[in-house]
Amino acid sequence: MTGDTAPHVVEDLLGLVQLLSDGSVIRGDESVLRPREPFPDVPGVEWKDVVYHAAHGLRVRVYRPASASSTIAGGGGKLPVLVYFHGGGYCLCSFAQPPFHAFCLRAAAELPTVVLSVQYRLAPEHRLPAAIHDGAAFLSWLRGQAELGAGADTWLAESANFARTIISGVSAGANMAHHLTVQVASARLPVSPVRVVGYVLLSAFFGGAERTASEADLTMDVSLPVEMCEQLWHMSLPVGATRDHPVANPFGPESPSLAPVELPPALVVAPLGDVLRDRVLGYAARLKDMGKDVELVEFEGQQHGFSILQPFGEAADELMGVLRRFVYPAER
Template sequence: MSGQIPPSCRMSSSTSPASAISDSGDVPVPLGVVEDCLGILQLLSDGTVQRAVVPLVLPGTSAQTTSPVPWKDVAYDETRNLSLRMYVPSTDTGKKLPVLVYFHGGGFCVGSFAMPNVHDACLRLAAELPAVVLSVNYRLAPEHRLPAALDDVEALFSWLRGQAQAVSDAGPADFGRVFFSGDSAGANIAHHVAVRVGSGALDAGPVRIAGYVLLWPYFGGERRTASEAACPPDVFLTLALYDQMWRLALPAGASRDHPAANPFGPESPPLDGVELPPVLVAVGDRDMLLDRIVEYVARLKAAGKHVELVEFPGQGHGFSVFEPRGEAASGLLRVVRRFVHGPAPN
């Protein structure tokens, strides 16, 4: 779950009315706030949603002209108004760069590739891996409950297949080395991409997926883990926020054992026969989701998958997105670089 939430966010009144009319037609009935999530998303009693106006880094701003990596926004599904932000670093070697597809976090409810810290984190990934980074927006809940965000990858792959066929030998992107990544809810999406492609449910076409990079994946489950139960109240991702976001994101009436949340839930497909390329999982040891993530890695290994877990001491949920230029983010970048490019030569 990523995205530092500014304290001065104000709610937009354009998404829903402030009151409703009673059955008699003449008495205004104030709408109550059913859910208030982080002060930037409110679900009202009539089912409408209000969202805060938050700072965004948009094309044409000074950030674009001063960026060490050129970037632009590209629509990948115009019917749903879905876009991705493309970062293309320059290279003097003449060699093509791997492609890193990145899904932002936010509990499936908030977030955007244009939020300043998400933008900065992807700029750094593009420049220092280096790689062509495609930072992807997807539909958010509760307006579009799961599996909407997971289903958006169908349109994304249609766009990717078209790019891979059109680029051919031209351009810097190597669609034969594509890595899917994301933080928190974005890592959950990357997991589901892996399962869909590996089971044959999603056609990758000429796009060859070389690996998955899951940063503190946001998984759920009705059974509490020890790290969830012991979560302190003074961290960003608390148990209350975790429960609230799953309540807003999952289909109405669904539990946290829904397949979109729990990869090993009672209705989730078995992963034994799913072909997966190597998987890198990273998590801070102060993350509430630590035990659930460790169990995820153990069960993948038990199913014969090639998976690596890297824990970062003293770090909580979303550490490299909250501080994309911090020391821990630098350590994470070195781990991801090794995974994508291989060990540095001696």
């Protein structure tokens, strides 16, 4: 008589991602994460999806204002480019989901910018650094678009000022924005004639083997509990890796020093109601100690990912103003 060898669930993330004993993955319906009420539309923005990696079937959603003001935009009427990576702990979500879509619509309209919202492969089917490789492939694709000039995608050729590109993201997307910016700044990822002039981390998703004070404070009423953070890292990092892996912890024992890297100006947005608050504040402080150009903006009482949890809330309104000043420093 043989035992039951049928695959069984060994890890369950909210019932949405189940990892089985044979390594296979079952995904649930993420529509349960959607807001109950639809977000309002943002008039005056057009968008479309473009394939940037045919082999992996990966797309980028391109947003641009229907009419760009050359007075505001400069650069011959072309707009800065805001590359945006969605969140989800590297395991969940999609660039096409309503919260991320709404944020990108607002950014395109109100900054204004050409927003490029990037799809990437998710763990645990594709463990890290697969997602970061996808981000690098996207920036290489963007470099190719810039080199094509008039032969590039029509919208990019007409509207994108590649010499004013900012890399951004929320949560895991902010983690990715950090790593890609480091690759570009250290010349490991050539992107010229694209020029990265800054990067933006919104509610960055960082980790570490030992909990910080805010992570250890289990009395905090948070949208993202520390236990879920740790589960997301466990399901997304290489098998056997700890949360001090360089992808999770940019200042971990195996992480290369950022001191010699000539990083572009950074905007670090820290919601103070976030269980990851100490990691985000610590990131900004460490870079400042190295002499880097870092603007830290704190949002009192806001939760992790507030920019997409309530993309039309008062804090998101304030954030749009902060972003505009960062994208257009001459207006400060």
